[in-house]
Amino acid sequence: xxxxxxxxxxxxxxxxxxxxxxxxxxxxxxxxxxxxxxxxxxxxxxxxxxxxxxxxxxxxxxxxxxxxxxxxxxxxxxxxxxxxxxxxxxxxxxxxxxxxxxxxxxxxxxxxxxxx
Amino acid sequence: xxxxxxxxxxxxxxxxxxxxxxxxxxxxxxxxxxxxxxxxxxxxxxxxxxxxxxxxxxxxxxxxxxxxxxxxxxxxxxxxxxxxxxxxxxxxxxxxxxxxxxxxxxxxxxxxxxxxxxxxxxxxxxxxxxxxxxxxxxxxxxxxxxxxxxxxxxxxxxxxxxxxxxxxxxxxxxxxxxxxxxxxxxxxxxxxxxxxxxxxxxxxxxxxxxxxxxxxxxxxxxxxxxxxxxxxxxxxxxxxxxxxxxxxxxxxxxxxxxxxxxxxxxxxxxxxxxxxxxxxxxxxxxxxxxxxxxxxxxxxxxxxxxxxxxxxxxxxxxxxxxxxxxxxxxxxxxxxxxxxxxxxxxxxxxxxxxxxxxxxxxxxxxxxxxxxxxxxxxxxxxxxxxxxxxxxxxxxxxxxxxxxxxxxxx
Numbered sequence: 001x002x003x004x005x006x007x008x009x010x011x012x013x014x015x016x017x018x019x020x021x022x023x024x025x026x027x028x029x030x031x032x033x034x035x036x037x038x039x040x041x042x043x044x045x046x047x048x049x050x051x052x053x054x055x056x057x058x059x060x061x062x063x064x065x066x067x068x069x070x071x072x073x074x075x076x077x078x079x080x081x082x083x084x085x086x087x088x089x090x091x092x093x094x095x096x097x098x099x100x101x102x103x104x105x106x107x108x109x110x111x112x113x114x115x116x
Numbered sequence: 117x118x119x120x121x122x123x124x125x126x127x128x129x130x131x132x133x134x135x136x137x138x139x140x141x142x143x144x145x146x147x148x149x150x151x152x153x154x155x156x157x158x159x160x161x162x163x164x165x166x167x168x169x170x171x172x173x174x175x176x177x178x179x180x181x182x183x184x185x186x187x188x189x190x191x192x193x194x195x196x197x198x199x200x201x202x203x204x205x206x207x208x209x210x211x212x213x214x215x216x217x218x219x220x221x222x223x224x225x226x227x228x229x230x231x232x233x234x235x236x237x238x239x240x241x242x243x244x245x246x247x248x249x250x251x252x253x254x255x256x257x258x259x260x261x262x263x264x265x266x267x268x269x270x271x272x273x274x275x276x277x278x279x280x281x282x283x284x285x286x287x288x289x290x291x292x293x294x295x296x297x298x299x300x301x302x303x304x305x306x307x308x309x310x311x312x313x314x315x316x317x318x319x320x321x322x323x324x325x326x327x328x329x330x331x332x333x334x335x336x337x338x339x340x341x342x343x344x345x346x347x348x349x350x351x352x353x354x355x356x357x358x359x360x361x362x363x364x365x366x367x368x369x370x371x372x373x374x375x376x377x378x379x380x381x382x383x384x385x386x387x388x389x390x391x392x393x394x395x396x397x398x399x400x401x402x403x404x405x406x407x408x409x410x411x412x413x414x415x416x417x418x419x420x421x422x423x424x425x426x427x428x429x430x431x432x433x434x435x436x437x438x439x440x441x442x443x444x445x446x447x448x449x450x451x452x453x454x455x456x457x458x459x460x461x462x463x464x465x466x467x468x469x470x471x472x473x474x475x476x477x478x479x480x481x482x483x484x485x486x487x488x489x490x491x492x493x494x495x496x497x498x499x500x501x502x503x504x505x506x507x508x509x510x511x512x513x514x515x516x517x518x519x520x521x522x523x524x525x526x
Binding site for chain 2: 027030031033034035037038039040042045
């Protein structure tokens with residue numbers, strides 16, 4: 001089993017959706033995570049990342065406010081899963097409610113392990 | 117009027133643990149065997165005296181007085197040995213004094229029992245041995261009863277107890293409340309043991325219904341002691357007691373007139389103990405402070421929803437969300453299976469079948485029972501095959517019987 005981090009890129013939900021809509025997404029997220037956890041394959045439910053109080057520190061210590069690029073979608077959170085292969089991790093990612101938003105994405109990355 | 121033959125075993129169950137804990141408190145945990153011996157001798161004295169002289173007016177006070185005397189004699193002998201004889205052998209005089217403090221007041225008993233509970237649940241003792249020790253020392257269970265509860269034999273349990281006691285000595289565990297920061301960490305082990313003790317009773321494979329309820333009651337009694345003590349009256353402890361109250365409320369409905377198990381769906385809910393359900397709600401409310409929702413909070417909340425028999429979308433949606441959270445804190449096969457059942461109630465059987473097939477629990481007979489239920493009315497042929505697999509894998513008569521009934525209902 002390897003560990004994969006699933007990184008969500010999406011718009012700031014609070015800017016585009018009602019509190020009720022966010023509630024629905026939360027529930028869908030919990031159902032999705034519960035489904036992975038029921039397979040004993042959830043390593044960490046991670047953290048949501050706030051869109052407020054965010055800065056980018058660049059070369060020569062130049063500090064800019066978000067947004068973080070030309071696009072509106074940025075990293076909003078992550079979870080860590082256990083999977084046999086990147087394909088299995090991708091299958092998990094496909095179930096994420098984040099992907100309901102056009103332009104949103106889930107990046108799947110294997111966590112590098114160092115062998116001593 | 118009950119005679120000594122009925123009264124003494126009953127008193128042994130309720131008082132032996134108290135006496136042993138208090139004696140240990142004054143002897144030190146390294147003299148656990150001496151304390152247990154004095155407790156046994158005290159009850160032997162009652163067995164000898166009561167049938168001849170009649171049951172004393174206050175049997176408990178009689179037992180305490182006898183135990184106290186025997187303990188004093190023991191300490192005097194011990195002291196004599198240390199003071200008079202040991203110096204002859206070792207050439208050193210003992211500096212120990214004979215201050216005898218055997219506190220059999222209510223508070224003294226509660227404190228000694230709680231400290232004993234913390235000692236038994238020392239991290240160096242394996243979980244199985246913690247439960248066996250708790251039953252033996254704190255709950256006055258006989259070796260045979262413990263063996264029955266574990267579906268084991270007397271030799272195995274005796275060995276387990278001896279090894280655990282040796283470990284307590286080797287680790288120099290003392291009878292005291294853990295201090296400050298350590299309380300939380302040690303309390304978690306204690307709660308795990310009480311949870312397992314309760315589950316042992318609730319789900320035990322033994323057919324002895326009285327024994328099973330006794331295990332549950334003892335677990336509740338010890339949990340309640342923790343709540344009565346300031347430093348251990350924490351939200352997690354209240355949540356655990358709430359969970360136990362909700363589950364126990366179903367005891368009167370769990371067996372039919374032939375003593376056979378009645379499954380939840382088939383239970384007559386008018387038999388559920390409303391007083392215990394109210395108590396559960398009270399402790400769950402008391403548990404709802406602080407920021408952490410522990411696994412006990414989540415399990416208690418799930419148990420609360422099960423005290424409402426009528427199915428509603430709200431009920432199953434709540435249960436599903438609670439299992440989602442519980443699994444993220446701590447995975448267990450049974451929680452994974454129960455979540456999948458809740459999923460079938462909220463998203464339908466087909467969605468639940470797809471989720472079930474990903475669980476990789478094919479070695480677990482409950483998995484096949486669940487599949488059988490999910491396939492019922494969708495594909496009865498498949499349902500039957502799943503129940504058959506479950507039936508072949510199930511080990512206890514009660515499990516096999518429950519599966520057989522489901523098959524017959526197809």
